[in-house]
Amino acid sequence: MKAMCGKSIPSDSCSWRFAKVDLSSIEFNWHYHPEYEICLTLNSGGSKHIGDHVSQYERADLVILGPYLPHSWFCKPTKGNHELTVYVAQIPSQWLNELVQKNPELSILDSFLQRTKRGIEFGRAATLKSINLFKAMCQADPLERYLLLIELLNLMVKDKSAKQLSTSTFDNKTPQNTAIAKLDKVINYIYEHYTEQLTAEKLASLVHMSTNHLHRFFKQRTEYTINQFINQLRIGKACKLLIDSDTQISAISDQCGFNNISNFNRRFRMIKGATPKEYRNMLKAPAII
CATH class of the missing domain: 2.60.120.10 (Jelly Rolls)
Structure with missing residues (x-):
């Protein structure tokens, strides 16, 4: 997304x-x-x-x-x-x-x-x-x-x-237009492809930077490393699927771009403090007022 x-x-x-x-x-x-x-x-x-x-x-x-x-x-x-x-x-x-x-x-x-x-x-x-x-x-x-x-x-x-709410912050200072354009280009590409295999080299080539420069540029403006940012998006998508569907957890792992279920469980617990199964079991249907 x-x-x-x-x-x-x-x-x-x-x-x-x-x-x-x-x-x-x-x-x-x-x-x-x-x-x-x-x-x-x-x-x-x-x-x-x-x-x-x-x-x-x-x-x-x-x-x-x-x-x-x-x-x-x-x-x-x-x-x-x-x-x-x-x-x-x-x-x-x-x-x-x-x-x-x-x-x-x-x-x-x-x-x-x-x-x-x-x-x-x-x-x-x-x-x-x-x-x-x-x-x-x-x-x-x-x-x-x-x-x-x-x-x-x-x-x-x-x-x-x-x-x-969020465990990290995003830069709320008005950056220069060129920096905004570069950051938007990288972030938009990540949003469109985060369930696929992404490399820093590919992202750096989009904005004509070296990979080392991109890593520093990205961390400075989002307080995430690129891998942290991608994993947060993948776990966010996984949470949405766990909330809104009965899809098997192994299938959700694949849909969210994780290469194996063990890696998915480990990353999910690291970010959400529970396994995907525990997270799903904690959810209750929302009440409407």
């Missing part, structure tokens, strides 16, 4: 974008963008993929994502054709970062925004309180919506039940 670079358009007369979307399902769409994103998902249950994090979600689910952090949700059509609702706030990173730096009242957000590089999931109480804020945004004028956004950020930064 290729990670698409998303583009966001600010809402009318606003510095940031707000949207409410009603859906029957959520298709897997692995992507990233330069904005911070706050996402509240209601009446839905499925899997969420944030950086190298994969987990089941259910009921109301609230997260914030830092710039350039790859992510996707996946939810099959709900029983009884109940519509699920997604509220999204996409906030330009430069605008929000400057707002925090120029206003001492917002200094509490400084370290919080650094933590969003790995994605943050919020506790039940904060998530339920956020629902009314998002609903109010739907009817608010631009100034009221801005104040509601600040109230939402204040709610999230004070949530002691919040937890970080």
